[in-house]
Amino acid sequence: MEKQQVKTIGIIGGGQLGLMIVEQARLLGARTVCLDPAEDAPAFRLCDEHIVARFDDPAALEELCRRSDVVTYEFENVPGDLLVALERKYNIKQGFRPLFDSQDRLREKNNAREHGLPTPDFEAVDDAESLRRAVARIGFPCVLKTRTLGYDGHGQAVLRSEADLERAGELLAVPCILEEFIPFDFEASVVAVSDGGQVVCFPVGRNIHREGILDLCIVPAEMPEALRDRMTERTRRFMRDCGYRGILAIEYFVKGDEIYFNEMAPRPHNSGHWTIEGATTNQFRELCRYLLDMPLEEPRLVAPTVMKNILGQDLEAAEALAREEHPDVYVHVYGKTVSKPKRKMGHVTFVGMTGEEYAARWADRFVK
Numbered sequence: 001m002e003k004q005q006v007k008t009i010g011i012i013g014g015g016q017l018g019l020m021i022v023e024q025a026r027l028l029g030a031r032t033v034c035l036d037p038a039e040d041a042p043a044f045r046l047c048d049e050h051i052v053a054r055f056d057d058p059a060a061l062e063e064l065c066r067r068s069d070v071v072t073y074e075f076e077n078v079p080g081d082l083l084v085a086l087e088r089k090y091n092i093k094q095g096f097r098p099l100f101d102s103q104d105r106l107r108e109k110n111n112a113r114e115h116g117l118p119t120p121d122f123e124a125v126d127d128a129e130s131l132r133r134a135v136a137r138i139g140f141p142c143v144l145k146t147r148t149l150g151y152d153g154h155g156q157a158v159l160r161s162e163a164d165l166e167r168a169g170e171l172l173a174v175p176c177i178l179e180e181f182i183p184f185d186f187e188a189s190v191v192a193v194s195d196g197g198q199v200v201c202f203p204v205g206r207n208i209h210r211e212g213i214l215d216l217c218i219v220p221a222e223m224p225e226a227l228r229d230r231m232t233e234r235t236r237r238f239m240r241d242c243g244y245r246g247i248l249a250i251e252y253f254v255k256g257d258e259i260y261f262n263e264m265a266p267r268p269h270n271s272g273h274w275t276i277e278g279a280t281t282n283q284f285r286e287l288c289r290y291l292l293d294m295p296l297e298e299p300r301l302v303a304p305t306v307m308k309n310i311l312g313q314d315l316e317a318a319e320a321l322a323r324e325e326h327p328d329v330y331v332h333v334y335g336k337t338v339s340k341p342k343r344k345m346g347h348v349t350f351v352g353m354t355g356e357e358y359a360a361r362w363a364d365r366f367v368k
C-alpha cells in the first residue's frame, strides 16, 4: 500500500478568513493548524490543531511554523521583524513583502504608484502644522487616515471644512496620511492569485459600503467591459511587477473612465466571499492550491451573484433565511460567540441574482 503524504497548512489568524481557508484546505486533503489569541476563534472549531497565543509571541509563531509544511496569514498586522526572522527558516510561502507593502498606507500608495497604479493624491501628515499645509495643497473635501492599523472605516475621517480640522486632532496622535477625496461613481475590487508564473483573476465585483464597512458585493460589476478588462489587466501586471505570489486583493475607486488604487490586502478579501458559490473556483481554494504547490485554476463566473455581509444587527435575519429553503441562497454564519452591531458575523450569497433583483426581493429582510 502506498502511503500518502498529507500536508499541513499553518494559518496566522483564526477569524472568518481563517475558517474559510480551513474549509477549502480540507476539501483539498490538507491538514490545518491555526494561531489566534482568542480561545473561541471561529477557525478553531474546524482546524486540526490550534495554538492560543498573541500575534507577537515569537515562540508561538515559531511553534506554528514547526507544525506546518507551509504557512500563510489571514491577519495583516503580524509584526514584520518576527515574520522576517521566521521566513529564513520556514516555508512562509507568500513571504513578508506584500504584507510589509500593505501595512502602512503611505508605503502602500507609494508602492502602487511606483508600479503603475494611479492613486488619489496624498501626503504624509504628522501634526497640526503639516495637516494644515497638506489641506492647503490638496483642498477640501479630503480624507485623513492613520497610516497603520485602520480597518472597516476605523481610523479615518472625511474633512469637509476648517471646522473639521479640530475634530481630526484625535487621529493625529499617530502618523497619518491625508488623501484627496475621490467623488467616485462606485467602488470595485479584484482578487488575484499568482504562483510566480500564472496569475489568475476573479471576476470584478462592485462593492457597496455602509459606514465604512462592506455591505454588498455585486458581480459582475456593472461597468464598461473595456474598463473591467483594464482593471483586471492592471492588477495582473501589478502582481507580476511587484513579484508577489499567493493571493492579493485590490480595492479601486472608479470615476468616469479613471481607475484609482485605494488599498490592497495580501489575504482573502471580504469582497471575494461570493466566489465560494458564485464562481467555478474560489479565493480560499486558489490560495490553498498555491500553498500546496498545485496548479492554479482560472475562475469563471457561474451566474450573476450578490453577496450581503451579515453584521450583528442582521444575524437574526440571516439565521431565519438559513431556516427557510431558498435554492441558490447560501447562508454562512461564522460562529462567533459574541454578536455586536457592526461586527462581521456571516454573509449570504445569492447566486443567479442581479443587484436590482436583490434590491426588489431581499434587501427588506435586513436592517436599513
Ligand SMILES: Nc1ncnc2c1ncn2[C@@H]1O[C@H](COP(=O)(O)OP(=O)(O)O)[C@@H](O)[C@H]1O
Pocket (backbone or CB within 6 Å): 120, 143, 150, 151, 152, 153, 154, 179, 180, 181, 182, 183, 184, 187, 209, 212, 251, 262, 263
Ligand atoms: N480618498 C477617498 N475618497 C473617497 N472615499 C474614500 C477615500 N478613502 C476612503 N474612502 C471611503 O472609505 C472606505 C474605507 O476606506 P479604506 O481606505 O478602504 O479603509 P479600510 O481599511 O477601513 O477599508 C472606502 O471603501 C471608501 O468608501
Ligand SMILES: [Mg+2]
Pocket (backbone or CB within 6 Å): 152, 251, 263
Ligand atoms: Mg477598504
